[in-house]
Amino acid sequence: MSEIASVRPRSVGWPGLNLDEHQWPDTVRFLPYWGDLYWDGIDGQRILLLGESHYRKEGMSDSLEVTRPFTRDVFRGMAEPIRHTDDGPFFKALDSALTADGKPDAQDAADAWKRVAFANLSQAFAGSQANQRPRNEELLAGGDVLVEEILPTLKPTVVLVLGQTTWRLLPHGKREEGLPPFLARDVNRLNGRRRYIERRDIWSLDYTGGSALMTWVYHPSWNIDTWQDRALALHHLIDQANGR
Known part of the structure; x- marks a missing residue:
């Protein structure tokens, strides 16, 4: 893994802010997941993984009692060193991106998840199946809630x-x-039948009290980017943030 930075945590704690006691407004229908060591971060940076939307079982309610704990319930287990053979490709891909390892040790993956946060852009369930996508309006509105x-x-x-x-x-x-920019060097090497975007520009995302650097990768479930490129994208952002 000589070309991918290893996880070297450095404490950068954020004193005085307890996320468990924070009063979230009702517009945040899905509380984000954050690990116990999120404030310490990875290589001095606090990292948010931003996904698209959640899916629900048939008949599941949209009430806050259901949605509020949903993200945390889904991802809390990622911070435990237990992995299952039936885990979906999305979760396996994120394990590899966080650890920079194609077949990460479960404990290493769990330790990495303790240091990051996860949220979805949409603040509404997309449906009950993976091929049911959120409406564009829900993603656009979710961007406002995010910021x-x-x-x-x-x-x-x-x-x-x-x-x-x-x-x-x-x-x-x-x-x-x-x-x-981040250059996804392998995206067309293994997917040569069509041209995918290799150049991923770095953007700044300002919010009250701070700013983040961001870029993107193809959805991990689609197997377009390799795990190496996803890991490199993350560490490219970390390196650029450390160089500010």
């Missing part, structure tokens, strides 16, 4: 956007012309 409510509380310095659609419909941020 107005979630980011000022989590205060990330790095945001890795998981999916081109999520990136395209995030209505905030500006391109950082002076920063080198």
Whole structure:
């Protein structure tokens, strides 16, 4: 793994802010997941993984009692050193991106999840199946909630956007012309039948009280980017944030 930075945590704690006691407004229908060591971060940076939307079982309610704990319930187990053979490709891909390892040790993956946060852009269930996508309006509205409510509380310095659609419909941020883009070197080497986007620009995402650098990767479930490129995208952002 000589070309991918290893996880070297460095404490950068954020005193005085207890996320468990924070009073989230009702517009945040899905509370983000954050690990116990989120404030310590990875390589000095607080990292938010930004996905698209959640799916629900048939008949599940949209009430706050259901949605509020949903993200945390889904991802809390990732911070435990237990992995199952039936885990979906999305979760396996994120394990590899966080550890920079194609077949990560379960304990290493769990330790990495303790140091990051996860949220979805949409604040509504997309449906009950993976092929049911959220409406564009829900993603656009979720971007406002993200910037107005979630980011000022989590205060990330790095945001890795998981999916081109999520990136395209995030209505905030500006391109950082002076920063080198991330180049996904393997995306067309293994997927040569069509041309995928290799150059991923770095954008800044400002919010009340801070700013984060962000870029994107293709949705991890689609197996377009390799795990190496996803890991490199994350560490490219960390390196650029450390160089500010």
